[in-house]
Amino acid sequence: MIYLDNASTSFPKPEIVFDRMDSFQRTICANPGRGAHRMAIESAREVMLTRELLAKLFNIKDPSNIVFTLNCTEALNLAIKGILGNRRHIVISSMEHNSVLRPLTHMREFGVEFDTIASLENGEPDLHSLEAAIKPDTGLIVCTHASNVTGDLLPVSEIGGIARRMSIPFMVDAAQTAGTVPIDVEGNNIDILAFPGHKGLLGPQGTGGLWFREGLDLEPLRYGGTGSHSEDAYQPKFSPDRYESGTLNTPGIVGLGAGVRYILDKGIENIRRSEIELTEYLSERIRNIDGISCYGHMDANRKTGIVSFNFEEVNCSEVAHVLDRGFEIAVRSGLHCAPMAHKAIGTFPVGTVRVSLGIFNTKEHINALILALSEISKEIGKGKR
Amino acid sequence: MIYLDNASTSFPKPEIVFDRMDSFQRTICANPGRGAHRMAIESAREVMLTRELLAKLFNIKDPSNIVFTLNCTEALNLAIKGILGNRRHIVISSMEHNSVLRPLTHMREFGVEFDTIASLENGEPDLHSLEAAIKPDTGLIVCTHASNVTGDLLPVSEIGGIARRMSIPFMVDAAQTAGTVPIDVEGNNIDILAFPGHKGLLGPQGTGGLWFREGLDLEPLRYGGTGSHSEDAYQPKFSPDRYESGTLNTPGIVGLGAGVRYILDKGIENIRRSEIELTEYLSERIRNIDGISCYGHMDANRKTGIVSFNFEEVNCSEVAHVLDRGFEIAVRSGLHCAPMAHKAIGTFPVGTVRVSLGIFNTKEHINALILALSEISKEIGKGKR
Numbered sequence: 052m053i054y055l056d057n058a059s060t061s062f063p064k065p066e067i068v069f070d071r072m073d074s075f076q077r078t079i080c081a082n083p084g085r086g087a088h089r090m091a092i093e094s095a096r097e098v099m100l101t102r103e104l105l106a107k108l109f110n111i112k113d114p115s116n117i118v119f120t121l122n123c124t125e126a127l128n129l130a131i132k133g134i135l136g137n138r139r140h141i142v143i144s145s146m147e148h149n150s151v152l153r154p155l156t157h158m159r160e161f162g163v164e165f166d167t168i169a170s171l172e173n174g175e176p177d178l179h180s181l182e183a184a185i186k187p188d189t190g191l192i193v194c195t196h197a198s199n200v201t202g203d204l205l206p207v208s209e210i211g212g213i214a215r216r217m218s219i220p221f222m223v224d225a226a227q228t229a230g231t232v233p234i235d236v237e238g239n240n241i242d243i244l245a246f247p248g249h250k251g252l253l254g255p256q257g258t259g260g261l262w263f264r265e266g267l268d269l270e271p272l273r274y275g276g277t278g279s280h281s282e283d284a285y286q287p288k289f290s291p292d293r294y295e296s297g298t299l300n301t302p303g304i305v306g307l308g309a310g311v312r313y314i315l316d317k318g319i320e321n322i323r324r325s326e327i328e329l330t331e332y333l334s335e336r337i338r339n340i341d342g343i344s345c346y347g348h349m350d351a352n353r354k355t356g357i358v359s360f361n362f363e364e365v366n367c368s369e370v371a372h373v374l375d376r377g378f379e380i381a382v383r384s385g386l387h388c389a390p391m392a393h394k395a396i397g398t399f400p401v402g403t404v405r406v407s408l409g410i411f412n413t414k415e416h417i418n419a420l421i422l423a424l425s426e427i428s429k430e431i432g433k434g435k436r
Numbered sequence: 437m438i439y440l441d442n443a444s445t446s447f448p449k450p451e452i453v454f455d456r457m458d459s460f461q462r463t464i465c466a467n468p469g470r471g472a473h474r475m476a477i478e479s480a481r482e483v484m485l486t487r488e489l490l491a492k493l494f495n496i497k498d499p500s501n502i503v504f505t506l507n508c509t510e511a512l513n514l515a516i517k518g519i520l521g522n523r524r525h526i527v528i529s530s531m532e533h534n535s536v537l538r539p540l541t542h543m544r545e546f547g548v549e550f551d552t553i554a555s556l557e558n559g560e561p562d563l564h565s566l567e568a569a570i571k572p573d574t575g576l577i578v579c580t581h582a583s584n585v586t587g588d589l590l591p592v593s594e595i596g597g598i599a600r601r602m603s604i605p606f607m608v609d610a611a612q613t614a615g616t617v618p619i620d621v622e623g624n625n626i627d628i629l630a631f632p633g634h635k636g637l638l639g640p641q642g643t644g645g646l647w648f649r650e651g652l653d654l655e656p657l658r659y660g661g662t663g664s665h666s667e668d669a670y671q672p673k674f675s676p677d678r679y680e681s682g683t684l685n686t687p688g689i690v691g692l693g694a695g696v697r698y699i700l701d702k703g704i705e706n707i708r709r710s711e712i713e714l715t716e717y718l719s720e721r722i723r724n725i726d727g728i729s730c731y732g733h734m735d736a737n738r739k740t741g742i743v744s745f746n747f748e749e750v751n752c753s754e755v756a757h758v759l760d761r762g763f764e765i766a767v768r769s770g771l772h773c774a775p776m777a778h779k780a781i782g783t784f785p786v787g788t789v790r791v792s793l794g795i796f797n798t799k800e801h802i803n804a805l806i807l808a809l810s811e812i813s814k815e816i817g818k819g820k821r
Contacts, residue, residue: 276538
């Protein structure tokens with residue numbers, strides 16, 4: 052199988068991720084924060100270590116403000132539901148995933164309102180429209196770092212700059228960029244960062260996290276045992292305990308730590324450079340196939356390792372099915388849980404075929420894909436004649 | 437290290453759990469429900485298989501009403517926060533964990549009230565007091581299946597019978613019993629069952645779940661992408677998708693499936709019989725050590741594999757520390773995130789030393805513990821003279 056569905060989850064992971072998870076589970080894995088015996092302490096130390104590695108990767112000063120979640124969706128929900136307080140209005144980009152759109156749509160029932168930043172003709176968010184969308188009770192601006200449909204990068208630093216000037220917390224959804232595109236919460240003007248552990252960060256599924264700037268007070272999503280201040284019926288006030296009730300996915304967090312260390316060792320700039328090179332290679336070749344339309348930026352410097360396309364007159368799910376069954380190539384088709392983005396690029400409700408590259412993909416994989424798509428194109432051509 | 441902290445998390449797991457997780461991650465692990473390629477479908481199939489195995493273990497008819505969570509705390513929060521609707525009153529036992537107490541204490545701010553079932557002199561909940569505590573707007577009764585402090589089993593079937601007669605949903609927190617004590621949601625009159633994956637069920641940390649009876653409508657804790665009905669800005673109405681937004685802990689769920697299969701193969705009745713036998717062995721010996729007081733039932737048939745105790749005049753954390761450093765025995769000390777239970781048994785706020793047995797503990801482990809405790813007892817005796 053040639054796996055080109057890394058925007059859903061990265062596969063494979065570095066050997067060290069599998070090895071660390073397995074050996075940790077077999078030898079040490081007690082419950083961090085519960086009990087003071089050596090195994091529990093060592094488990095807690097491993098969790099802290101992953102926090103520190105993430106802090107290093109994202110230039111975060113306060114690792115204890117990184118909280119671990121089941122996935123990026125939980126992180127986004129925690130921030131969106133947790134921050135509002137008395138401010139009832141949110142501004143979001145037009146490329147947001149259902150993990151932002153669905154909690155907000157639900158919260159409309161409780162009086163929360165949201166507005167979307169209009170797009171320019173080239174698909175970029177119109178920053179003037181952002182400023183116009185801000186109201187006195189705007190409590191949060193949310194922007195994905197890159198569309199999970201097109202891979203297009205959004206100008207988060209600029210949006211963050213506007214947010215900062217207007218004293219509104221700014222959250223970036225790094226679902227498609229954490230671990231592959233450099234992120235610097237200071238340099239990018241980010242106040243809240245939500246990220247999955249199992250995509251670019253190369254950790255296992257079941258991991259994700261949220262970082263928020265010191266001073267931002269979020270309501271937890273879950274209340275319960277934290278192993279700290281057990282005598283108190285109220286949730287502890289301090290992070291990360293306040294947000295991490297119940298037993299963590301410790302082996303997963305250990306695997307995530309191994310993934311982040313692998314990235315730090317390789318260097319995020321080098322990883323990004325390879326991604327651009329491979330995306331360019333893919334992008335140039337796929338555009339030349341008869342009957343294919345691609346969406347989003349053509350310049351690989353302005354996008355992640357995603358290429359979304361359609362054959363004219365053939366449903367995307369059929370193309371993905373043929374790639375899977377006929378050529379052993381795994382891609383994803385459909386709306387990718389992001390209907391808003393498809394409305395923005397004009398592919399709603401049919402969707403697209405999405406090819407998404409990972410750190411272990413090679414030019415050979417792309418050559419195989421291009422060959423397969425060329426054959427599909429020929430078959431379509433025959434059908435037309 | 438002799439590990440006697442299985443009530444925090446079971447250690448080790450059966451080999452098959454480690455093996456399945458590792459080989460699944462290395463070969464198949466795509467994102468279930470995202471994409472229709474073979475790896476994604478096989479991943480989804482594995483998740484469904486674990487649901488079915490759990491359904492078999494708990495005599496659940498509708499596996500799709502089992503939803504996976506990060507941990508048992510999330511499951512309890514989902515049910516407690518999700519069920520209330522217009523009914524604003526909850527009745528709980530006096531042995532509940534902070535994972536029940538803290539969400540309820542928080543919800544008091546929003547008008548939710550809760551009452552506690554009074555205890556009889558022997559520590560059992562007073563069922564007459566339960567009936568008296570029920571109000572017209574009682575929307576839920578919650579009872580832990582066994583105390584995580586004493587291991588005492590609570591009469592859940594009887595409580596469930598009363599709840600059923602009064603048409604109030606009844607939730608059991610099976611944190612300490614799932615996988616070690618037989619649970620039959622029909623026979624035990626249970627409407628909602630919350631369970632961790634990483635304790636008696638022998639799965640990895642980062643897994644847990646909630647089952648609820650068909651017809652009960654819960655609000656989700658998280659909203660977002662489900663891989664289904666992507667075109668819809670509203671959360672799907674059907675379970676499990678409604679409650680499983682974002683990427684699941686797929687490798688963890690595969691490991692949990694291996695753990696549950698191990699339990700089904702061994703037979704839950706056999707596992708319970710061994711637990712009783714070993715607990716009796718421990719219980720009889722520990723009581724004979726000079727200066728030790730034990731808490732809760734003495735009859736192993738009425739409890740799980742937990743024995744909680746204190747030495748007179750020595751702090752529980754010091755005892756646990758000496759067991760760890762001096763004897764390489766891991767136990768937990770303190771309040772175990774359950775202050776209510778300690779108030780009920782009279783050990784608040786100091787707590788207890790908790791020894792908790794697992795499926796891989798042996799009489800040799802207990803002999804080593806007893807020897808260590810006897811030495812500690814002698815040292816205390818010397819100090820007194």
